[in-house]
Amino acid sequence: MQEFLSRVSSSPWYKLIGMRPRIVDDNVVIELDLDEERHLQALGVAHGGVIASVLDSAIALNVNKRLVETGRAAMTAQLNVHYLRAVSKGRVVGIGRPLYIGSKIAVGYGEARVEDNMIAVATAVLVIKKVRGEGPT
Numbered sequence: 303m304q305e306f307l308s309r310v311s312s313s314p315w316y317k318l319i320g321m322r323p324r325i326v327d328d329n330v331v332i333e334l335d336l337d338e339e340r341h342l343q344a345l346g347v348a349h350g351g352v353i354a355s356v357l358d359s360a361i362a363l364n365v366n367k368r369l370v371e372t373g374r375a376a377m378t379a380q381l382n383v384h385y386l387r388a389v390s391k392g393r394v395v396g397i398g399r400p401l402y403i404g405s406k407i408a409v410g411y412g413e414a415r416v417e418d419n420m421i422a423v424a425t426a427v428l429v430i431k432k433v434r435g436e437g438p439t
Contacts, residue, residue, distance in 0.1 A: 303325070303367060303370065304325075306366070306367075306370050307323050307324070307325070307330070307363075310323055310359075310363065311323055315355075316359075319334065319340070319341075319352065319355055320334055320335065320337065320340065320341075321333070321334045321355065321356060321359060322334070323359065323363055329364055329367075329397065329398075329399065330360065330363040330364050330367055330398070331360065331395060331396065331397055332356050332359045332360045332363070332394075332395070332396035332398075333393055333394070333395055333396075334352070334356055334393070334394045334396075335392075335393050335394075336348055336352075336389065336390065336391050336392055336393070336394060336416075338390070338391070342390060346390050347388040347389060347390045348388070348389050348390060348394070350383070350385060352394070353383065353385065353394065353414050353421065353422050354381060354383045354422075354424070356394050356396035356414050357381070357383060357396050357398070357412040357413075357414050357422060357423075357424040357426075358378055358381050358412075358424070358426065359396060359398075360396030360397055360398030360412045360414075361378075361381075361398035361399075361400075361410035361411065361412040361424065361425075361426045361428075362376060362377070362378055362398070362410070362426065362428060363398065364398040364399055364400055364410065365398075365400045365403060365408045365410050365428055368400060368403060369403070369408075369430065373432055373433050374430050374431065374432055374433060375430070375431060375433050376403075376408050376428035376429065376430045376431075377428060377429055377431070378426050378427075378428050379407075379427050379428060379429045380426065380427040381424060381425075381426045382424060382425050382426070383422055383423075383424045384422060384423050384424065385421070385422045386420055386421055386422055386423065387419060387420070387421045387422075388421075389416045389419075389421050392416040392417060393416065393417075394414055394415070394416055394421070395414070395415050395416070396412055396413070396414045397412060397413050397414075397415070398410055398411065398412035398413075399411055399412075401425075403430075404430070405430065406429065406430055407427060407428065407429060407430060408427070408428040408430055409425065409426070409427055409428075410425070410426045410428065411423070411424070411425055411426075412424045412425075412426070
């Protein structure tokens with residue numbers, strides 16, 4: 303799992319946006335320190351896409367954590383985000399968990415927080431595929 307997280311952390315998108323995955327209590331947590339030069343929109347609050355990226359990653363990585371050993375991977379097909387509170391500074395922490403993992407789809411839930419304040423929640427549907435080199439998809 304650590305090798306998988308290392309690969310994720312070094313991906314172009316994670317580096318560009320500044321997301322950092324780490325393991326906490328056997329779950330993958332995504333952290334992002336809001337930067338006013340990169341993450342805020344015109345009204346001075348975090349862009350919804352930044353929060354959505356944290357939630358998408360938190361959900362997908364916790365689903366994939368359970369699939370990586372099986373030669374399968376899940377990719378988000380649908381993400382529903384509900385924004386609860388606007389933020390302009392602080393550390394966004396995304397926590398996700400699988401609700402269902404089947405043979406072809408998975409469903410997950412995630413929460414984004416800054417300190418003790420929940421700022422958004424999300425659900426996601428992910429499509430499950432065999433990883434390349436592991437046979438037909």
